[in-house]
Amino acid sequence: EVQLVESGGGLVQPGGSLRLSCAASGFTFSDHYMDWVRQAPGKGLEWVGRTRNKANSYTTEYAASVKGRFTISRDDSKNSLYLQMNSLKTEDTAVYYCARRGLGGNYFPFDYWGQGTLVTVSS
Amino acid sequence: DIQMTQSPSSLSASVGDTVTITCRASQGISSWLAWYQQKPEKAPKSLIYAASSLHSGVPSRFSGSRSGTDFTLTISSLQPEDFATYYCQQYNSYPLTFGQGTRLEIK
Numbered sequence: 001e002v003q004l005v006e007s008g009g010g011l012v013q014p015g016g017s018l019r020l021s022c023a024a025s026g027f028t029f030s031d032h033y034m035d036w037v038r039q040a041p042g043k044g045l046e047w048v049g050r051t052r053n054k055a056n057s058y059t060t061e062y063a064a065s066v067k068g069r070f071t072i073s074r075d076d077s078k079n080s081l082y083l084q085m086n087s088l089k090t091e092d093t094a095v096y097y098c099a100r101r102g103l104g105g106n107y108f109p110f111d112y113w114g115q116g117t118l119v120t121v122s123s
Numbered sequence: 124d125i126q127m128t129q130s131p132s133s134l135s136a137s138v139g140d141t142v143t144i145t146c147r148a149s150q151g152i153s154s155w156l157a158w159y160q161q162k163p164e165k166a167p168k169s170l171i172y173a174a175s176s177l178h179s180g181v182p183s184r185f186s187g188s189r190s191g192t193d194f195t196l197t198i199s200s201l202q203p204e205d206f207a208t209y210y211c212q213q214y215n216s217y218p219l220t221f222g223q224g225t226r227l228e229i230k
Contacts, residue, residue, distance in 0.1 A: 035219075037167075045159075045167065045210055047219040063218045097166055104172075109157035109214045111178060113166040 002026040002112045004098050009117030016088050016121070022081040022098030022114055030054060030076040033101040035110065036083050038094035048072075048096070051081070066092075088121045095119075125149050125213050129222035135230040141199045144225045146211035148192040155215040158187055158196045161224075162207045170209075171196065203229075 008020040022034070033056075036048040049062040051072045060072050071084040081098050095116040102111035126149040136142050146156065154174040159167040169178045174189040184199045198205055206229050211222040 044224045045161075045212070045221040047212075047221070050219075061217050102172070107153075107155045107173075107214060109155075109169065109172050109212060110159075110167075111169050111172075113168070115166050 002100070004100065004112060004114035006096060006098055006114045006117040009096065009119045011120045011122065012088055013123050014088060014090055014121055017084070017086045018088065018119060020083040020085070020096055020098075020117060020119070022083075024079045024081065024098075024100070027100070029074075029079040031103060034072075034074060034081045035099045035101060036072060036081075037097045037099050037110075037113075038092075039097070039116075040091075040094045043094075046094075048083070050101070085119070088119075090121050093119060093121045124218055125152060125216060125220050127211055127213055127220050127222040129209075129211055129225050131225060132223065133226040133228065135228045136201055137230045138201055138203055140201050141197065142201060142227065143198075144196045144209055144211075144227075146194045146196070146222050148194070148213055151192055152213045152215035154189050155213060156187075156189070156194045157212045157214060158185075159210045159212065160205075160207045161210065167210065198227075 003025045005023045033052050035050045049072045052059045069087045073082045097116045098114045099110040100112045102108040128147045156174045158171040161167045171187040175187040186197045208224045208226045
């Protein structure tokens with residue numbers, strides 16, 4: 001069974017940093033691109049960014065709203081995905097989901113999602 | 124960026140009804156469109172990919188179609204568990220973008 005379990009959320013002051021983790025199990029983690037998607041309270045879904053797999057040199061993509069502040073990384077030996085968030089702003093307050101991109105060619109959407117972890121940026 | 128515009132933003136229907144939700148892309152995305160279902164306080168669930176292909180385990184009452192840059196999600200014979208918020212998402216190009224969501228409520 002595919003499982004994605006996020007952790008690391010919490011309350012942080014504006015300008016602070018936080019590191020989220022996503023522990024994966026039930027599939028060959030190293031094969032997949034992995035993403036972070038967030039959802040502000042009462043709002044819709046917003047894509048944060050992606051890390052590709054080893055075969056694609058672990059390259060990354062980011063939304064403009066987080067580029068230069070957030071860094072996505074992964075450790076295939078630990079089946080884990082990370083989101084390092086720096087210079088946090090109040091508008092970064094959201095539930096953060098990790099999501100697995102399915103396998104099936106050059107274009108494929110998410111097929112599994114974690115349960116999310118809440119990040120609150122407030123003084 | 125590609126904008127995804129969903130309509131309606133909310134919808135009331137009864138068990139057994141058939142409903143249609145529309146998503147329009149601001150530019151061509153081929154058929155690289157997905158639909159997700161989200162229930163309150165829960166993670167999204169993947170329903171449809173490539174505009175019309177159902178993910179494994181998704182009931183056949185869900186269907187998707189494409190006409191140019193317009194996409195539709197149809198739910199036939201609504202069941203109580205289908206009342207939720209639905210999002211479309213394009214994965215043709217970065218940044219990946221979602222529609223604003225359609226809330227499906229019980230009438």
